[in-house]
Amino acid sequence: KAPVSPDDLFEIDHLLDDEERAIRQTVRDVVAEHVRPHVAGWYETGELPLRELALELGRLGVLGMHLEGYGCAGTSATAYGLACLELEAGDSGIRSLVSVQGSLAMYAIWAYGSEEHKQEWLPRMAAGEAVGCFGLTEPDFGSNPAGMRTVARRDGDDWVLDGTKMWITNGSVAEVAVVWAQTDEGVRGFVVPTATPGFTANVIKHKMSLRASVTSELVLQGVRLPASAQLPGAVGLSGPLGCLNEARFGIVFGAVGAARDCLLTAIDYASTRVQFDRPIAGFQLTQAKLADMTLEYGKALLLALHLGRTKDRAGLAPAQISLGKLNNVREALEIARTTRTILGANGITLEYPVMRHANNLESVLTYEGTSEMHALTIGQTLTGQQAFR
Numbered sequence: 038k039a040p041v042s043p044d045d046l047f048e049i050d051h052l053l054d055d056e057e058r059a060i061r062q063t064v065r066d067v068v069a070e071h072v073r074p075h076v077a078g079w080y081e082t083g084e085l086p087l088r089e090l091a092l093e094l095g096r097l098g099v100l101g102m103h104l105e106g107y108g109c110a111g112t113s114a115t116a117y118g119l120a121c122l123e124l125e126a127g128d129s130g131i132r133s134l135v136s137v138q139g140s141l142a143m144y145a146i147w148a149y150g151s152e153e154h155k156q157e158w159l160p161r162m163a164a165g166e167a168v169g170c171f172g173l174t175e176p177d178f179g180s181n182p183a184g185m186r187t188v189a190r191r192d193g194d195d196w197v198l199d200g201t202k203m204w205i206t207n208g209s210v211a212e213v214a215v216v217w218a219q220t221d222e223g224v225r226g227f228v229v230p231t232a233t234p235g236f237t238a239n240v241i242k243h244k245m246s247l248r249a250s251v252t253s254e255l256v257l258q259g260v261r262l263p264a265s266a267q268l269p270g271a272v273g274l275s276g277p278l279g280c281l282n283e284a285r286f287g288i289v290f291g292a293v294g295a296a297r298d299c300l301l302t303a304i305d306y307a308s309t310r311v312q313f314d315r316p317i318a319g320f321q322l323t324q325a326k327l328a329d330m331t332l333e334y335g336k337a338l339l340l341a342l343h344l345g346r347t348k349d350r351a352g353l354a355p356a357q358i359s360l361g362k363l364n365n366v367r368e369a370l371e372i373a374r375t376t377r378t379i380l381g382a383n384g385i386t387l388e389y390p391v392m393r394h395a396n397n398l399e400s401v402l403t404y405e406g407t408s409e410m411h412a413l414t415i416g417q418t419l420t421g422q423q424a425f426r
């Protein structure tokens with residue numbers, strides 16, 4: 038009998054409508070043409086043509102695609118998730134570019150910005166003509182952003198920002214940074230054009246993960262901004278955490294894309310690699326690995342689709358997003374590692390996508406809330422006991 042693909046085994050296509058299948062195919066085609074042929078090279082050199090990619094992704098319409106108005110497509114959350122899945126099947130770094138642009142920087146402006154902020158930035162960001170970044174993490178405050186030291190002080194009508202942000206995706210290429218800072222009234226967000234005097238961004242080098250992505254340190258030294266730079270709708274830590282909900286949701290789907298790319302690689306390789314005079318796919322131990330990986334892949338995809346449908350119908354509580362991020366990134370990483378064993382020595386090279394995905398997923402496990410933070414969020418919801426502090 039002809040082999041059946043994991044998606045067909047789970048009858049995934051029947052769970053999607055025509056528009057969702059069309060969006061999925063369009064993004065898959067663009068990834069096949071513009072990402073797959075080049076991504077191993079970008080990963081190896083640690084350099085990627087981010088500007089051209091942003092414009093291509095803008096033409097594709099995925100930058101802020103789930104937002105309404107201002108040049109954004111206003112698709113469902115599920116459709117956005119499916120796009121993230123296809124992008125991350127190419128590389129987590131490409132999905133990161135889209136997450137940070139659409140779900141963090143654009144979402145912050147869309148949800149909390151003034152009409153002037155929206156008019157000024159959103160259409161250009163949706164088109165990929167302006168790149169955004171999101172500065173929450175600091176050198177000494179990652180999981181605990183409440184402790185941030187970056188400050189915004191009033192000086193007459195102006196704001197003056199001082200501080201350092203760390204591990205900021207797109208930081209040194211961005212035209213605009215959404216920066217979170219302490220004020221006398223608590224945490225507030227600011228729209229900072231990166232050309233403002235006192236703003237500098239330094240590329241973080243020597244990464245072993247997310248190498249096809251730009252990660253930077255932001256230094257703000259006396260960055261003077263007009264009163265209008267503050268995001269009027271963001272009050273307290275719920276401002277940045279509200280943006281993280283959007284980006285984490287994209288990762289719930291995205292991680293499944295990286296897992297699929299590994300699983301399909303494993304099936305293909307095992308079918309053609311011959312040892313002891315037969316394809317290794319014919320050995321029971323290999324089949325057990327493929328079966329277990331397919332189970333976890335399918336369960337992760339079904340969970341993502343369920344969360345997508347729930348978000349589109351009624352919205353998601355933070356702990357529900359944590360369920361998806363914790364499970365799907367953890368299982369994707371496990372699938373990448375098991376695939377690596379099936380590929381033997383070939384698995385450690387960039388000839389195959391597997392080690393690249395595995396290394397990327399180490400970052401995905403940590404950013405947007407570590408797996409421990411998501412476990413604690415779920416634990417808090419189940420027990421009513423807060424165990425962070």
Ligand code: TGC
Nearest residue numbers: 133136173180183206273274275278279284355404405406
């Ligand atoms: P806590 O006291 O629980 O809450 C403070 C205020 O925030 C509200 N809140 C939320 N609001 C919206 N969405 C959520 N998920 C929320 N969680 C909490 C809460 O109701 C409260 O509101 P209010 O009005 O009473 O003030 O906060 P806490 O300080 O105890 O921290 C909670 C914790 C640990 C869960 C949170 O700090 C956290 O999530 N930490 C992880 C930090 C993180 O994820 N950073 C990510 C940085 S961005 C990034 O990684 C981009 S990677 C690139 C890419 O995406 O590709």
Ligand code: FAD
Nearest residue numbers: 171172173174179180204205206247400404405407409425
């Ligand atoms: P820490 O918070 O120091 O945690 C270290 C370990 O301690 C983790 O295992 C953690 O789970 C554990 N831990 C901490 N507190 C507890 C506790 N209470 N209980 C149990 N365990 C605990 N940030 C941005 O703001 N914008 C970006 O664009 C961005 N992009 C990123 C891109 C990459 C490639 C990476 C790697 C990170 C990026 N980040 C970004 C930062 C990311 O969000 C943080 O790395 C993450 O939130 C974790 O913070 P940390 O690295 O300081 O780890």
